[in-house]
Amino acid sequence: MADAKLENNEKLENTSSPSDSSDAASGDDKHSRKESEKHASGSVSSRPDGKIEIKEADNYDKVGFTFPTVKKWTILSVIFAVQVSMNFNTSVYPNVVIPLTEAFQISGQAARVGQMIFLVAYAFGSELWAPWSEDLGRWPILQLSLFLVNIWQIPCALAPNFGTIVVGRFLGGLSSAGGSVTLGMVADMWEPDDQQYAVAFIVLSSVGGTSIGPVVGAFIQRYLSWHWNFWVQLIFGGVVQLMHFFLVPETRATVLLDREAKRRRKAGENNIWGPNELKENRFEMREILKVWSRPFEMFVREPIVLCLSLLSGFSDALIFTFLESFHPVYEQWGFGIIAIGLAFIPINIGYFLGWFSFFPFIHRQRQIRRRDPDALQPEARLYWLLYTAPLETIGLFGFAWTSLGPSQNVHWIAPMIFSTLIAIANYAIYMATIDYMIAAYGPYSASATGGNALARDFLAGVAAMYSTPFYKNLPPPHQLEKPTTILACLAFLVTIPIYIFYWKGPIVRARSPFAQTLASDRKKGGVVKDVKAEHEIEQGS
Secondary structure: HHHHHOOOOOOOOOOOOOOHHHHHHHHHOOHHHHHHHOOOOOOOOOOOOEEOOOOHHHHHHHHHHHHOHHHHHHHHHHHHHHHHHHHHHHHHHHHHHHHHHHHHHHHHHHHHHHHHHHHHHHHHHHHHHHHHHHHOOOHHHHHHHHHHHHHHHHHOOOOOOOOHHHHHHHHHOOOOOOHHHHHHHHHHHOOOOHHHHHHHHHHHHHHHOOOOOHHHHHHHHHHHOHHHHHHHHHHHHHHHHHHHHHHHHOOOHHHHHHHHHHHHHOOOOOOOOHHHHOOOOOHHHHHHHHHHHHHHHHHHHHHHHHHHHHHHHHHHHHHHHHEEEEEEEEHHOOOOOOHHOOHHHHHHHHHHHHHHHHHHHHHHHHHHHHOOOOOOHHHHHHHOHHHHHHHHHHHHHHHHHOOOOOOHHOOOOOOOOHHHHHHHHHHHHHEEEEEHHHHHHHHHHHHHHHHHHHHHHHHHHHHHHHHHHHHHHHOOOOOOOHHHHHHHHHHHHHHHHHHHHHHHHHHHHOOOHHHHHHHHHHHHHHHHOOOOOOHHHHHHO
């Protein structure tokens, strides 16, 4: 890692550096081995030791950007299932809280520690896995992550005491690679200006996984013993691990270039080397710690990352708050365990509506960028959020004051309608903030979105502990309405930065060293895009 300080952050803006671009530009024939050696000082990187490093621009047809569309979406569909399974593990657990209190004679609040510890560990685990996926490749890291997550389900399912479950949940959360790796795979296969549809799809898997957990968990709680809550997680995880093993190839560009270099050496070109093969002190702890610390540094120092991550985290915490509030709200209408689980279906509907709502917005922006790549500022990606974010506040106020129950002649469908609005807003907030950070921070966007993921999982973990007391301990009257009203007021406050950044974002970015580095790089050239266009012309001919 010592020779590539931005390596970890290339996953959401996978372009060559300016120096690499100039090297690539001087090569006349990217696909000719002889020409690559002939122009070793130009089209490929020459070194003092005489070794020749092959570059992405010289081997564009070997990396994920040129995968066929069907192959890309097959890979992405499997990754969708992987992401759903990881988030399913976070949201199915609340249905085992009551059975655990009975099995181990503990309080409900103590049983919820298993929910909290998994989410908090997940928040940090996804950041810890990301650097290794940059160096070792996405495939082995996701396989190892899935394997470990599945392994830790076994002691939880067979736990003789609650302490075993807490330890297993902590290790399971820490082993979850999560969105840092899955979003990185999007960046491996799509150029930054073409990523929006793929990012929107992965965001749907992330939020959707948290809302199908209560639906499935309700049936587990009703018909099976508490052990099956963990066995079902293991079965789901095992299936997606097998799908990933057989259907998903490696996508990381540097790893694919290493493989190409090895192939060419076997063919007789003994002086051709891949980028990772030439790194010195590749796993030096100082560099690893530097990469690990960057998401936390940006979270604290970058106002855009801080405010939008807190907004996204607050929105995600709402869903986990709902996991606790739905029971006292809907039991007023006589809902049982399964009916309360099915009450989460409107949230899933809201997520799909939020996903579909982005399609015309993304299409329009893609058309504009194709005419003029520099026509849109990064803040343009927040435009649709200006209209969807208020749905969170509206939905919360509506949910609060339709939670009055049948005694006030309120039908149960009313809070469900407002929960759908909250889900639309939750999806839009996550999608738009991720999309904006990709555009605003370029090669640093992995760290920026890492802060977003950190906030979402961490705040959701905290929500698991305060939600039930929050809905039970406020004084009457309107004991159920007051907590959600408070959340609605907070939602109004945390959405204000969206409008500030939409109008004043360029000024804020002008003061950011990360964003300005990207702006400087963009001014110096766009050779990789030129290589992409040339490859597309060659393919067409």
